[in-house]
Each structure stands twice: as C-alpha cells, then as structure tokens.
Amino acid sequence: MADTVLKCNGRTHESRTAGSDLSLKRIAGLALDRLWMYLTFYSIIPFAGYSDMRYSMYLFLSVSLCALAATMAIVALGVRHGEALGSNKPLVAGGALLMSGGLVLVLATGAFIRGDSAIVAVCAAGIATGIGSAVLLLSWLEVLSTAGFSCMLSEMALGCGAALLGSLILLFFPTALANAIILICPFASAFLLQHCLREIDGIPTDGADAPRSGKTTVLFIKGLVGAFSFGALAGFYDAFAGFRTFDVDIGYGVFLLAAGTVAMLAIALISVFCKEDSLSHAYRLAMLVICFGCLLTLFMADSNTHSGGVVFAGYETFNILVAICAQQASQSFNIPPARTFGVALATLYFGEMAGVFSIYLYGDTILKLGLATITVIAMMWLLFSHLYLFTEIDLINLELGEQAAPIRPSEAPNSESEDTTSEGARTPASPTPVGNEQVCQEIVERYGLSNRETDVLELLLQGRTIARIQEALFISAGTVSTHVRHIYQKTGSANKQDLLDMVEQIRVEIEQESAGK
Structure with missing residues (x-):
C-alpha cells in the first residue's frame, strides 16, 4: 500500500491508494466472522436440542436481525469524523464476547430451559448476537475499505465464499464439535482484525463531509430505498419458505449454503476476469439469481426450500454490492466509513425485517393469492427496484462523487500585454x-x-x-x-x-x- 502526499490549495492531504495484492489475513478474518453468522442463523446446529426447532430458529433470527439493524443505525448516527469502530479494542472484544455468549445462551436454553423462560432466553440471545455481530461486521468493513474497490470486492467474495463452504462442511461434523468451532470464530476474527489494523496503521478518518447537491441527495435516497426494497424481497422469500416448510432438516441448510458458495465463487471470478466492469457484472448476476429464485416458486408445489435458497444466494451477492457502494460513498464524499456502512446495511436489514414480518402477520392471506400471483408481484417488484431505484448508472455516480461545474480558466485579459492606470502609469500584466x-x-x-x-x-x-x-x-x-x-x-x-x-x-x-x- 502506497502513501501519497498531495498539497492542494495550501493544505496537505495524505491519501492512501490501495495495493493490488489480496490479504489472506483480511479474507480469513472476514471468513471467520461470516462462518459464525451462517452457522448460527442459517443452520440447525445450535438448535439441535430444541423440541420446537422451527419456531425457535425463526424467533432467534428475527430478534437478532432487529438488534443487528438497530445497532448499525445507532452507530451510523453516533460515529463522528476521526472515529473508527475497529480501533476501539474493548468494543471489538465486547462484540466478539456478545456473539459467543449469545450462542452459549442458545445452547443452554435448548438443553436446560423450557416454557416461557426459554422464549425469553432465546430473545435475549438474539439481542446479544445481533449487537455483537453488527460491531464486528462494521469493524471488518472499515478495514476492508482501506484496500480499495477492486480488492474489497475480491476479498469479500472470497471471504464469504470460504465461510459458506466451511459452513457446508461443518454441517456434517458432530454437533458438539461444530458448536465448539462456532464459539471460537468471533474471538479468532477479532484477533485477526487487530493484526490487520496494525499493518495498515489504522483507518483513515480525517476530513469533513464533502458538500452535497440536491442531485446527490436524491442519489442517496434512491439507493437506500432500493436497498430496502431488495432486503424486503429477500426477507419475504426467506420467511415464505419457512412458512410453507414445516420440517426444518439438514437438507435446507445444505442447499442454502451450497447455492451461496456458488454465487460467491462467481463474484470472485468476475472480480478477477472482468475488472473494468466488475461492479456492473456482479450487480447483474445478483439480479439474475434473485430473479431465478422468484421464478422457481412456481415449480415448488410443496415447499419453497430451493427457491428460498437461490434467493438467499442472490441476496448475499447484493449484500456485498451494498457494502461496496457504501465504501465508494465514504471515499467520494469524505464520510466516515462506519457511517456509510451503518446506514446502508441498516436500511437493507430493516427491509429484510419488513419482508419477514409481512409473512408473519399476513402469511395466510398471502398464500391465498396463489404461487403464480405471488411470483408475478415479486418479479415486478424486482424489476422496478432494478430499473428505477438501485440502477447501474447510480452505482457509477457514487464512485465519481459530486458532479461539479466545469472548470474553466479565468476570463482572458485584454490584448494589451500591460494594463494602464488612469494616470498613464503601467502595471505588470496578470499571468496568462x-x-x-x-x-x-x-x-x-x-x-x-x-x-x-x-x-x-x-x-x-x-x-x-x-x-x-x-x-x-x-x-x-x-x-x-x-x-x-x-x-x-x-x-x-x-x-x-x-x-x-x-x-x-x-x-x-x-x-x-x-x-x-
């Protein structure tokens, strides 16, 4: 990573340009964080001891998602210039402790607690894991953002892909061993995070927000509404699959994680072989995968396990794109990284919550519409979001930053090489x-x-x-x-x-x- 010092208009500005090399530490650290997330939220391993596995899983996931989104929103509102989450060691350690502690509470509840007390314990575990995972994820995104756009895309795809593949393998491990590995992941991830921070000498946080025009504000609002819309669609399909699938077994997790692994591999290949248009190609892939998942709904007569898994793969791809867009907005407009990541991901997850709760509240009514009608509505929803809210050209504009007026030289002087005062004295001409x-x-x-x-x-x-x-x-x-x-x-x-x-x-x-x- 090279440091370049610029002197602009009398002020010195130090800018870091990203190195082209991938960091195995960053990839491994993110992979450990995501491995914990995938196995805790999308597998049956932590809930093997529960009599009502399906209800407990969805209750835990819903509460965790609410806590995750709320924590990110609070961070986005509270972070100031000169502050970085990852540099706060006690905060990162506390986040890792909450993640593992919440999982311990989940395991203890399944083994020893029953009745209403179990519901309270699962909710408490969901709050703890949601808060902790938000802190650690935002800290990792801050670190990854220092690598630059292309490197960040590759590292996120490889890290998430490794986590999905590792989660898929751990599904077939003995439950006790798998749970032990999950418990260690947050601490190992936090340890690698601190190592990465020392190597890059902290996260750049200087400067003030760049001025923004009305066009830029509209661009931000459109992007956030688009992220909310995509999150709502993904949450709807996840809850829809669970609403129609009453037996949760290992097969659901296997297909979900396998589909996600393939999608991450595709993103990694795009980042390597399509460097000039990698963001656009990745976005198109996410749309195609989500679209395919929606269409699969028509062919799932008894359950939506497979269509939900495909939509999940597209949604995970879209998660990466949202993070990349937040990184570009942070760099283009001098906004603290934690703020842009917090706002973007909180909006995405609030949308996912809206989709989930729409099924919880109106599931029976929605099912009466029929699969064909639901599919048509979902496709129109997806196309509208893609064409009018979260568009490819908006992705590019985020990277360019504020659209400035043309830079023109000052007015040309008179044809005379020297100016004459009223007394006839001559003064030196202004520079050309x-x-x-x-x-x-x-x-x-x-x-x-x-x-x-x-x-x-x-x-x-x-x-x-x-x-x-x-x-x-x-x-x-x-x-x-x-x-x-x-x-x-x-x-x-x-x-x-x-x-x-x-x-x-x-x-x-x-x-x-x-x-x-």
Missing part, C-alpha cells in the same frame, strides 16, 4: 490564464496517464456526467468508472474533490511559472 488542456497535459506527464484516461480526465474537467462521457468516448459506464478509478489511484486522489483541488493547484503553479518568465 491556463486552460484545461494545458493542465491535463501536465497531469499526464507527472502521473503517466494513458490516452483513454486522459480523454476521461478532460471530459471530467468539463463537468460531463457519466452518460455524456459514455456517449463521447463510446464506452460503457463500467469502463468509465474504471478509468476514473485509475486516475484517482495514479494521482493519489481520494475522491473527485481531491482531484479538482489538485487540478487547481497545478493550474496556479503553471500560471506562476509563466509569470516568472
């Missing part, structure tokens, strides 16, 4: 204004931009939007995004505002050099 073309040429020479990156930079400085740059250069939005990302990395700019500040600084330097001659 420097145009964008000259500034771009200087940036190309300093930082070694490619020809296509130069074309994109020139259009950016003219205030062109993604769509206009696409039309002018005949390239896709994803390719534009890739070129912009490369420009940021080569110039050491954290976001568009940093790039514009650097451009103005170079313009001033050229003008001063010209005046000195």
